[in-house]
Amino acid sequence: MNPRLTLATAGRVLQQVRADHRTLALLIVVPCVLIGLLAWIYDGTPVFDRIGAPLLGVFPFVIMFLVTSVTTLRERSSGTLERLLSTPLGKGDFLAGYALAFGALAVVQALVATGFAIWVCGLDVAGPRWLLVVVAVVDAVLGTATGLFVSAFARTEFQAVQFMPAFVLPQFLLCGLLVPRDALPRALELISDVLPLSYAVDAMSTLTAEVDAAGDVGRDVAIVGAFAVAAIALGSLTLRRRTT
Amino acid sequence: MMNNEPPAVVVDGLRVVRGSREVLPGISLSVPRGQVVGLLGPSGSGKTTLLRAIVGVQLVAGGTVTVLGEPAGSPGLRSRVGYATQEASVYGDLSVRANLTYFAALAGAPRDAVERTIETVDLTTDADTPVDRLSGGQRSRVSLGAALVGSPELLVLDEPTVGLDPLLRRDLWALFHRLASDGTTLLVSSHVMDEATRCNRLLLLREGCLLADDTPDGLLARTGARDAEHAFLALIENEVSA
Numbered sequence: 234m235n236p237r238l239t240l241a242t243a244g245r246v247l248q249q250v251r252a253d254h255r256t257l258a259l260l261i262v263v264p265c266v267l268i269g270l271l272a273w274i275y276d277g278t279p280v281f282d283r284i285g286a287p288l289l290g291v292f293p294f295v296i297m298f299l300v301t302s303v304t305t306l307r308e309r310s311s312g313t314l315e316r317l318l319s320t321p322l323g324k325g326d327f328l329a330g331y332a333l334a335f336g337a338l339a340v341v342q343a344l345v346a347t348g349f350a351i352w353v354c355g356l357d358v359a360g361p362r363w364l365l366v367v368v369a370v371v372d373a374v375l376g377t378a379t380g381l382f383v384s385a386f387a388r389t390e391f392q393a394v395q396f397m398p399a400f401v402l403p404q405f406l407l408c409g410l411l412v413p414r415d416a417l418p419r420a421l422e423l424i425s426d427v428l429p430l431s432y433a434v435d436a437m438s439t440l441t442a443e444v445d446a447a448g449d450v451g452r453d454v455a456i457v458g459a460f461a462v463a464a465i466a467l468g469s470l471t472l473r474r475r476t477t
Numbered sequence: 478m479m480n481n482e483p484p485a486v487v488v489d490g491l492r493v494v495r496g497s498r499e500v501l502p503g504i505s506l507s508v509p510r511g512q513v514v515g516l517l518g519p520s521g522s523g524k525t526t527l528l529r530a531i532v533g534v535q536l537v538a539g540g541t542v543t544v545l546g547e548p549a550g551s552p553g554l555r556s557r558v559g560y561a562t563q564e565a566s567v568y569g570d571l572s573v574r575a576n577l578t579y580f581a582a583l584a585g586a587p588r589d590a591v592e593r594t595i596e597t598v599d600l601t602t603d604a605d606t607p608v609d610r611l612s613g614g615q616r617s618r619v620s621l622g623a624a625l626v627g628s629p630e631l632l633v634l635d636e637p638t639v640g641l642d643p644l645l646r647r648d649l650w651a652l653f654h655r656l657a658s659d660g661t662t663l664l665v666s667s668h669v670m671d672e673a674t675r676c677n678r679l680l681l682l683r684e685g686c687l688l689a690d691d692t693p694d695g696l697l698a699r700t701g702a703r704d705a706e707h708a709f710l711a712l713i714e715n716e717v718s719a
Contacts, residue, residue, distance in 0.1 A: 241582035245571070252570050252607065312566030316623070319532050320583040321555045474550065475536045477495055 234325040242322065242330025243337070246304070250338065260300070260338060264292040264346040272354035285356040286437040287410055289365060293342055293373035294430060295401055297335050301380030302393045305331065309384065318474045327472065328465050332377055339373030340366075360439065360446035368440065368450065371457050372433045378464035379429075385471030404430035409438070429460035483546065485510045485631050485662035486531055490540035493526050493685075500526045501685040503540065508664055508678075513653045515676030516666040517705070523685040524666040525563060528633050531664065532560045545630055556584055559624035563635040565616040566623075569609035573600050573619050576608060577626050584627025591626060597652065598622040599645075614641045621649075625656075632656065634665045638672065650675045673705030681709060688712045 250257055271288060275281040308314040317327060343366045350356040358365065383400055387393035407417065407425040414425050414435075425431045436453035439446045486508035493501040500523050508514050516524050529535035530542050533550020542549035545557055567576045577591045595604050598618040603611060608619050621637050638646045650672075653663050657677070665676070673679050674693050681688040681696075689696055689712055693705065702708035 238583060241579060245568070245575070245579040248575055249568060249570050311569075312562050312564050313568060315534055316560065316562060316566045317583070319534055319555060319558070319560050320580070320627075321552075321585065322583050475534055477536050 234323055234329065235321070238322050238326040239329045239333065242326055243333040246331055246334035247337065249304075250334070256300070260296060260342055261345050263296065264289075264342060265349040267292055268346060268350045268354060268356075272350075272356070281354070282357050283441060284410060285350055285354070286358055286365060286441045287408075287434045289343075289346055289350055290368050290372045290433045290437040291405065291408070291410075291430065292346065293339055293369050294376040294433060295397070295405075296342075297339060297373045297376030298380040298383075298401060299394065299397055301331065301335055301377045302384040302387065302396060303390055305381050305384040306387050306390055306393045310389075314472070315476070318472065324469045324472045328381060328469055331381060332374060332461075332465060335377040336370065336374050339370045339377075342373065343369035358441050359444045360441070360450065364440055364446065364450055365437070368433065368436045368454060368457075371454050371461070372430075375429055375433065375457050375461040375464070378461040378468065382464045382468040382471065385468065401430075404428045407431065408434040410434055429457055432456040432460075482510045484508055485545060486664065487543040488527070488531070488540070489543075491527070491530055491537060491542055492539035493523075493530060493535060494538045495526075499685065501530070504682075504685065504687055505540075506680055506687055506690055508662060508680075510662050511657055511660050512677040513650075513657045513663045513665060513675070514678045514680060515673055516664060516680045516682060517670060517673055517709075518666075518668065518682035518688075520668050522682045524668075524682055525635055526685075527682070528560075528635050528664065528666060532558060532633050534560075556627060557629055558631045558633065559584075559627060559629035560633045561617075561620045561624040561635060561637060563639070565608070565613075565620035567608055567616070567619050569616075570607055572605045572607055573611075573622070574604045576619055577622050580623040581626045584629075586627045590628065594622045594626040597625060599648070614645060617641070628661075630661060632661055632663045632665075634663065636666050636668065638665075638667060638669070646672075670706040670709060671704070679705070681712065683709075683713065688716070 272281045347365045347369060351362060383396045384393055387396060407421060407428060408430045414422055414431060417425060432453040436450045439449045484507040488504060488506050491501055491504050518524050526535060530537055531544060531549055544554055547554050573595060574591060577594055581591050595601055598621055600615060600618060603615060608616055617637060624632060638649055657663055676693060678692055679696060680690050696708050700708040700711040702711050
């Protein structure tokens, strides 16, 4: 890997997003709208304080998954990926460039969404607030990494978009938001143990309830990060210089 | 022309199979350095597959491809070979300048290479326009520029002049010869036979087999034909009757 090429790639991806004002607005505004809607629905009840933080972790995961899988699919189908792999750019540079670019976007997205949840919607968490941003960013990077990997299995953008319900919704159902994970049927609990979003939501739930959350949250964040690295490693196997 | 140098490209017994079809059944040829070599043949003759094998992005079933003294696709070759695919493979949502800046960074090209390349492909007035808003011909010139910007020793161009107006085509061929006189080797594919006369050397391809490897004049003299199109027909008829 070559840091200069990685940064050039990250810069190029960010330039593309910046040129697309609508996507940029959606990336920043949609999480806030959803959080605001949620706070409004549960106005006057303690529910928002319970699920607000976990959803702050889920939204960036879903959004970055979608954006990344469609963008990388476009690279594959437009021939730019083939061209890139005929240049000195390494596969690692390509993937890290994407992770870096969307990670940077995720920082902005998480800061705005978390600030909106706390100061506008009055979200109250027991743990340190800055950890909310850290967990949200790691979740976003996980979404990017998964999107990079999954885009290899889609032939068209239409298919890529449909991977969202296929890959993301089952994780959402099992992540402990609807039914606490330890109250799930045993088989489902075991499945939820190997899904990354479960740990993302665990981290946010811990932050919601406990003042001294850093230790447990750190462990969950490390697990989510490990899933992201694994997805990127698997993704690099799907990038082939030579094709038929 | 320096003929004592080893060729830029040596293809020996190259076989490429796609599905159950043998696209290249075992082709051998060489491309001399510092020349504009035309790879001509009808569409479906295997031109793109051959070019992809030379660039090192094609899975091959057998044979060897040696480029600038190294096996095709070697990491050391990636900054020495420029490749422009048939479709304009550049970023439509970025400007001409942003595209070339990125490809220049990948190739490790100096800073002034971007502006120089924009001039070379004659896109100065559109340098800040997103590629999606350009015409097809302009887009393919951006793609060509992305291959040129790293000043590679070998340029592999897949149908770079398709759909361009005659004036522009003439300018591009003039550019190819300028690059060749500076020492660059160019391998340029086309399915338009009248471009044959613009090349230093011709490779005629049909159904994955090499029909001819000659200079344009040599080809006409050998077949007694009045142009490349008729020479191509004469060669096919010869092969069928033989």
